[in-house]
Amino acid sequence: MLNKKTLVAIKMVSICLSVIVMALSGIDFYKHRNYKEPVVVSEYVTQVRKLSDYFADLKDTINDCNIYIFEGSEPGGTVLLIGGTHPEEPGANLTAELIVENLRVKKGKVIIAIRANRSASTVTRPGDAYPQFYHIETPWGVKKFRMGDRWSNPLDSWPDPEVYVHYPSGQLLAYMDIRNFNRTWPGKKDGTITEKTNYAFMQLIEKEKVDLFIDLHEAELEYPVISTIVSHQRGVDIAAMTSMILSSTEFKIGMEYSPKELHGLSHREVGDHSRAISLLYESPEPFLDRVRGITDEKLLLTGKDPFVMKAGQFGLLYEKIDENGWPIDVRVGRHVSTFLTTLEMWNEFYPDLTIDVEGVPRYKEVITKGVGYYFRNPSEVPKNRVFDE
C-alpha cells in the first residue's frame, strides 16, 4: 500500500505528463490543420476566385477553396480540373498545382481547383500511421504539403448518420461516406459541408458553362479501378481515344464506363446533372494498399513496398509493381499527360470548342526533371501571384 505522499506525487507526475502529451499532440494537430501551402500562380492566370463566389453559404468556411481561371485570347471550350478530392492521394493535388503554376491558355478556358475538399486535407489517420506532411524537392528548396484523408474532417462535419442516404438517388452508402467528396455529388444546398461543396462546384459548372470536367485520383493496387480513365457515357469517345493514344505512345492506361447505378461519384453525377462531360483519372498509389509495410512519407513518395510487391507475385493486384515502385513523379506525369491528351482529343471531337494550352510538361519531362522542378519560389515573385491553399 502506497503512503499518501507517494500517491499524490505519482498523481502529480502523471497529470504533468498527460498535460505535456496533450500540448505536444494538440500543437501538432493545430499546426497541420492551419498550415498554408503557398501556390505561385502562372503569370497567365486571368482570375483567382473563391468557391463561395458560386455558392455564398461556403464563405469563410474551411472549404472556400481558390478557383484558378485561365482564359485564352480566343474563345473556345471550358474545362474544369479538380485535385484534392481525396487528399490522401497526393498525385492529384500536386498535378493540379503543377498545372496552375505553369499553364498558359491560348484558346478557351481552363478552371482549376487544387484542394477541392480542403477539410479532408486538414486531418490524417494517426491510427494508420499516416504522416502529417510530405516534402517535395525543388530547385530552390523543399516545398511542404499537407497530407490528408479520404473523408472531410469530423471537426467540420459531425455526426455521421447510421447509414448515408445519397441525395438525390436515395442509394444507401456507408455512414462515413457522407464525408467522402466523391460520394456526395451532385451535392445538396442545405446538406453537410461536403455536400454543400459539391453543390458549389455544380453551381460553378453551370455558371461558367463548363464543357469538360476532370477529377484527379490515385488508387491502391488491390483495387480494380486503377491506371484508367473512368468516363460518363457522353465522354467515352474522348476517353477511349485518350487511352489508345497514351497506351501506344507514353504509358498504358485503360478506360472504363461509369456504372449507371453507382451514385455519388463525379464521373456519374456531374455528367447526369450538368451539361459537362465528366471523366475521372486514376494512377497507382501503393501507400493506399492494405497489405503495405511501413507507412511513412518515403512510401507515399516512392511507392516502393516489399509487401505490396509480394502481393503482386501472388497475383493479388490489378497493376504491376516492381522494385522501382510507383514514384510520385511517375504518378503526376501520368496525370498531366492524360490531361493534355484528353484536351487534344477534345479538340478533335469538338473543334468549335477548342481548348488550346501550353506550358504544361508531359510524362517524360516530369519523370526526368521531377515534379518539384515545376514549382516556383514564392519569395521570388510579386505577392499578388502567391495564394494559400
Next chain:
Amino acid sequence: MFLNTVITFLYYVLSAFIAFIILRNIIKTKSAQEAVLYCIMIIPFVLRVLRLK
C-alpha cells in the same frame, strides 16, 4: 441540419462532462495504477473539447 448542430453541441458537452468525471477520479482514487490510467484516458476528451482532434 439543425438536429446535427444540436447533437454536435451535446457531444461536446458530454465530452467535457466525461473529462470532468475522469479528472475527479484522478483526484479521488487511492490506486496509483488507476491514476496513471485516468491520466491517459483524459487526453482524447480534452483534445475533443478544445476542437483540436
